[in-house]
Amino acid sequence: NAGVTQTPKFRVLKTGQSMTLLCAQDMNHEYMYWYRQDPGMGLRLIHYSVGEGTTAKGEVPDGYNVSRLKKQNFLLGLESAAPSQTSVYFCASRDSNYGYTFGSGTRLTVV
Amino acid sequence: RKEVEQDPGPFNVPEGATVAFNCTYSNSASQSFFWYRQDCRKEPKLLMSVYSSGNEDGRFTAQLNRASQYISLLIRDSKLSDSATYLCVVPLANQAGTALIFGKGTTLSVSS
Numbered sequence: 001n002a003g004v005t006q007t008p009k010f011r012v013l014k015t016g017q018s019m020t021l022l023c024a025q026d027m028n029h030e031y032m033y034w035y036r037q038d039p040g041m042g043l044r045l046i047h048y049s050v051g052e053g054t055t056a057k058g059e060v061p062d063g064y065n066v067s068r069l070k071k072q073n074f075l076l077g078l079e080s081a082a083p084s085q086t087s088v089y090f091c092a093s094r095d096s097n098y099g100y101t102f103g104s105g106t107r108l109t110v111v
Numbered sequence: 112r113k114e115v116e117q118d119p120g121p122f123n124v125p126e127g128a129t130v131a132f133n134c135t136y137s138n139s140a141s142q143s144f145f146w147y148r149q150d151c152r153k154e155p156k157l158l159m160s161v162y163s164s165g166n167e168d169g170r171f172t173a174q175l176n177r178a179s180q181y182i183s184l185l186i187r188d189s190k191l192s193d194s195a196t197y198l199c200v201v202p203l204a205n206q207a208g209t210a211l212i213f214g215k216g217t218t219l220s221v222s223s
Contacts, residue, residue, distance in 0.1 A: 031209055031210075033210065033211075035213070040215070041215065042198070042213050042214060042215035042216055043155070043198070043213035044213075045203065045210055045211075045212065048209070048210050050209050056210075058203070058210060059203075059212075090154055090155070094211075099145045099147070099157035099160060099200070100147075100155075100157065100211065101157075102154035102155055102156070103154060104153070104154050105153075105154055
């Protein structure tokens, strides 16, 4: 089925460990995004990309890095995980002025 | 003013009620607006876009007031299945509309 796929769905990390979250879309969308969602905080934009090879900072980029080497993939990296990065991470893609299509989310716990 | 603000609720209404949510935004240059619905522990899903002339989709009506910089969502004849969090979405300022900012959401609970 067409859409946005996020892997992994769940992960527990120890403080200081690193990991990469993968987002893949098969809709040929130019724009891709990473958000985090925390209780009472809503969805906050971490980084986004307006095309292959481009990335830009969102509202809360610190502690994260991203790469968009292929149009269909957008990777979110945590180099040294901290408990404050415990959250639900959503990836989304978008074409032109239409709304987003979201992945089902990654639930990350940092202990 | 924050980029986008919503009344968090919760709004508790009986089945069949009409309920309205408002959302204010700060970027006067915004062109694209949306309402999303999010069920507990699920990803947000697009409910409807908001057009300048207002638009209706079944029991749902979205309105935009550019002068006052707010958008609204009206739900008529509420159903139990309408219980969810409704997110107001506007473009991130100075980003040419390429990135969207989400409000914190308004929680609706419809009871029988």
